[in-house]
Amino acid sequence: MFDTNFFRKFVEDPAFFKLTNDHLNIRYKDVPRAEMALFVSPVAFLEYLGITVPPPPVPVDLIKRVKPDFDAMTELAQTVYSDAFNFFSNEPSLSEARIKSEVAKRKNYVCTPGLKYWEIAVSRYSKPENIEVIYHSLAVEFFQKLPMKKDKASFYHPTLWINASARIAQGMDVCLFRTIQWRWSVDPQGQKIRQFGRDLMRRLSKSMGVRTHDDFLDAELVHYICFGKVEGSSLKPVHAFTCDPIPTVKDRIRLFSEGLKKIVDELNTVAASMDAQVVQKFPLHFALGSITFFDDIGNISCGPEEVSNILTQALS
Numbered sequence: 001m002f003d004t005n006f007f008r009k010f011v012e013d014p015a016f017f018k019l020t021n022d023h024l025n026i027r028y029k030d031v032p033r034a035e036m037a038l039f040v041s042p043v044a045f046l047e048y049l050g051i052t053v054p055p056p057p058v059p060v061d062l063i064k065r066v067k068p069d070f071d072a073m074t075e076l077a078q079t080v081y082s083d084a085f086n087f088f089s090n091e092p093s094l095s096e097a098r099i100k101s102e103v104a105k106r107k108n109y110v111c112t113p114g115l116k117y118w119e120i121a122v123s124r125y126s127k128p129e130n131i132e133v134i135y136h137s138l139a140v141e142f143f144q145k146l147p148m149k150k151d152k153a154s155f156y157h158p159t160l161w162i163n164a165s166a167r168i169a170q171g172m173d174v175c176l177f178r179t180i181q182w183r184w185s186v187d188p189q190g191q192k193i194r195q196f197g198r199d200l201m202r203r204l205s206k207s208m209g210v211r212t213h214d215d216f217l218d219a220e221l222v223h224y225i226c227f228g229k230v231e232g233s234s235l236k237p238v239h240a241f242t243c244d245p246i247p248t249v250k251d252r253i254r255l256f257s258e259g260l261k262k263i264v265d266e267l268n269t270v271a272a273s274m275d276a277q278v279v280q281k282f283p284l285h286f287a288l289g290s291i292t293f294f295d296d297i298g299n300i301s302c303g304p305e306e307v308s309n310i311l312t313q314a315l316s
Contacts, residue, residue, distance in 0.1 A: 001039045001229075003221050004047045005243045006294060007121065011114035019298030020241070021113070027304065039229065039238070040121040041175075041220045042137040048121075049102040053094060055142055056087040063148050073156040077143060077163040084139035094135070096128055136172060140164075144178035157182055158266040173230050177219035180259030218244055221291075222252045225307050226260065228287025235287040239304065246293050246302050253291075253310050260286065 002010060009016040046053065059080060066076050088094055103122050110118045124130055144160060157179045164174035221240050228235030242249065291310075292303035 001041065001221060001224055001238050001240045002044070002121075003218065003240065003242045003244065004040075004044045006241045007040055007044065008048060009243070009296075009298070010241075011118040011121075012109045012111055013298075014111045014113065016298040017111060017114045020294060023292075023300060038117060038120045040124075041224075042125060042134045043141070043220060045121065045125045046134065049099070049106055051093055051098070051102060053088065053091060053138060056084045058146065059083070063146060063152070066152065068152045068155050070155055070159055073152070074159040074162055076156065077159050080143040080146065081139050081163065084142045085135050088135040088138045089132070094131070096131065099126055099131070133172075136167070137175065140167075140174055140176070141178070144176065144182075153182065158263065161263055161267060168230055169233075171230055171232060173224075175220050175223040177223045177256060179263070180256050181219075183259050183262065218242075218249065218252070222249065222256050225289035225291055226253060226257050226286065228289065235285075237287040238289040240289065240291045241294065242291065243294050243296060249291070249293070250310055250313075253307060257307075257311055 006020075010020055011017070040048070062076065062079070066072050092098065103126050106122075107118070125134060143163075144157075146156070148156060160176060160179050164176060167174045221242060221244075224238040225240050229238050230236075288307040288311075290304050290306045292305070293301045295301045
């Protein structure tokens, strides 16, 4: 997986391409070309093209009326997802014509050696039959950000993972980084200070401070390398390439993984009060990947490093 900044430099800067492609050739020298897969996420694709999308209206009245229990919140999640998907599918900025236009403009900046990689990335989402993947990803992003009080949100966020189980069973990726971010934000500050100390707690809080309307990519990157990418009926490990700050990304990896463990415990609790088969479809064994950090020139600044190794490193 390439994040936006890495991908832009990789396909548009010949010098950056030369350094990083040499690394690719070493890392994958024994992998048959037919088995290699380049992945740029749907939101990364939009960010690369410079397409900004307005959010759907927040269903304030619906949130006010909904009961604080798992059944009601599961229904709310489905409703909000469906309404958001329909909203994005009718959004002019995501029309086939607009995407084709922006792709054509961006191609003018692509360097010759990076062209084949650029075509792999843009062809996936610029095909009419695949554009629904973009609507899906934006709808998932939106339904995680619904503003509501903690008494309801404490039921709502676990049900998002139940909602995701149906998508995953259909072979669709579901990035749920913001549910973990929400959990961190509502944990008692005193508890976090006792666990980490004040200075480290502040640093971790800053690392989880994902902006509301942008900063999608790093969140997606952390999700995929800690959770895995859906392929068929299983999760496959993802190796990510990024130019983002090393300490911040590693902090997010640790906190996201810890949040995943808590989600598993909550899903087990939900299973006792709901249809257990729904919960059992959710993959509880994740495919940990790895990550390589690059500087702005194209040199490796850290990695390749396994996520499992990062999780064993002590916070300091």
